[in-house]
Amino acid sequence: xxxxxxxxxxxxxxxxxxxxxxxxxxxxxxxxxxxxxxxxxxxxxxxxxxxxxxxxxxxxxxxxxxxxxxxxxxxxxxxxxxxxxxxxxxxxxxxxxxxxxxxxxxxxxxxxxxxxxxxxxxxxxxxxxxxxxxxxxxxxxxxxxxxxxxxxxxxxxxxxxxxxxxxxxxxxx
Amino acid sequence: xxxxxxxxxxxxxxxxxxxxxxxxxxxxxxxxxxxxxxxxxxxxxxxxxxxxxxxxxxxxxxxxxxxxxxxxxxxxxxxxxxxxxxxxxxxxxxxxxxxxxxxxxxxxxxxxxxxxxxxxxxxxxxxxxxxxxxxxxxxxxxxxxxxxxxxxxxxxxxxxxxxxxxxxxxxxx
Numbered sequence: 001x002x003x004x005x006x007x008x009x010x011x012x013x014x015x016x017x018x019x020x021x022x023x024x025x026x027x028x029x030x031x032x033x034x035x036x037x038x039x040x041x042x043x044x045x046x047x048x049x050x051x052x053x054x055x056x057x058x059x060x061x062x063x064x065x066x067x068x069x070x071x072x073x074x075x076x077x078x079x080x081x082x083x084x085x086x087x088x089x090x091x092x093x094x095x096x097x098x099x100x101x102x103x104x105x106x107x108x109x110x111x112x113x114x115x116x117x118x119x120x121x122x123x124x125x126x127x128x129x130x131x132x133x134x135x136x137x138x139x140x141x142x143x144x145x146x147x148x149x150x151x152x153x154x155x156x157x158x159x160x161x162x163x164x165x166x167x168x169x170x171x172x173x
Numbered sequence: 174x175x176x177x178x179x180x181x182x183x184x185x186x187x188x189x190x191x192x193x194x195x196x197x198x199x200x201x202x203x204x205x206x207x208x209x210x211x212x213x214x215x216x217x218x219x220x221x222x223x224x225x226x227x228x229x230x231x232x233x234x235x236x237x238x239x240x241x242x243x244x245x246x247x248x249x250x251x252x253x254x255x256x257x258x259x260x261x262x263x264x265x266x267x268x269x270x271x272x273x274x275x276x277x278x279x280x281x282x283x284x285x286x287x288x289x290x291x292x293x294x295x296x297x298x299x300x301x302x303x304x305x306x307x308x309x310x311x312x313x314x315x316x317x318x319x320x321x322x323x324x325x326x327x328x329x330x331x332x333x334x335x336x337x338x339x340x341x342x343x344x345x346x
Contacts, residue, residue: 104328155277
């Protein structure tokens with residue numbers, strides 16, 4: 001990160017500032033989050049009535065409300081993406097997956113953060129819970145994929161990574 | 174924001190920390206970006222060959238690369254959303270729109286930021302450029318909607334707000 005300076009250092013990410021010089025000589029100080037990346041999971045359940053997805057009702061402190069979102073979690077700086085995916089799936093839903101199918105990567109907020117999210121379709125689930133992080137307040141619900149697709153399209157699903165995850169899943173299944 | 178404390182104050186957003194106490198008595202300091210919100214625009218061009226979208230190739234300093242993304246911009250804390258939408262559209266693409274159709278709102282990164290993005294389909298475009306922000310390095314391109322839908326689904330489009338914007342647009346048109 002060259003000449004960038006750490007303004008705040010958290011458990012998993014830091015805020016850095018970079019001075020930038022423009023063609024006209026003006027210097028602007030630009031801040032960004034330096035982030036190790038995260039996994040986003042679409043845990044697929046095949047029922048007699050069609051596909052369902054395990055999704056979370058999770059309290060988000062920045063928003064001061066509970067929102068509906070796919071399981072996701074920050075990677076350790078040196079952590080393997082698939083190991084991270086299995087760990088977060090178990091911590092947040094209580095299930096392991098036998099298969100993780102990559103559905104691409106994306107940047108949730110490239111204007112303020114270098115966070116890269118890796119999206120996986122998690123298949124062939126079996127119960128195998130891990131202790132949750134102390135700072136997570138989570139309820140797991142199972143919702144038909146068709147209903148989530150409608151919510152992703154009409155705006156009722158408001159978490160960007162979940163909209164991307166649900167609509168990419170619908171495109172491949 | 175009650176007992177939160179400002180760690181860094183930028184031109185448009187700030188980083189704040191909040192101490193949080195959990196059921197077991199443990200206290201965790203949690204940082205989040207306090208953000209006024211942003212608009213995301215899908216500028217629609219109707220050609221003889223079908224729909225095209227004006228989209229940007231923009232250099233992103235946090236990523237140290239140029240990415241493809243829909244026009245978007247941060248709202249002033251007291252700015253009207255539609256005034257912000259028209260201003261950002263003109264600054265970034267050089268066009269005004271006669272109609273802005275709301276396509277819902279979403280949070281790009283609810284784990285680290287309270288930023289809310291308002292998505293609009295911008296229609297009936299006419300050329301009417303405004304000066305660009307000094308710190309933006311932008312090229313405008315026009316790409317068929319069908320091609321962008323494929324890129325949003327297969328992972329070649331990697332900016333989350335743009336994936337949401339393109340797939341919601343395809344769902345309503």
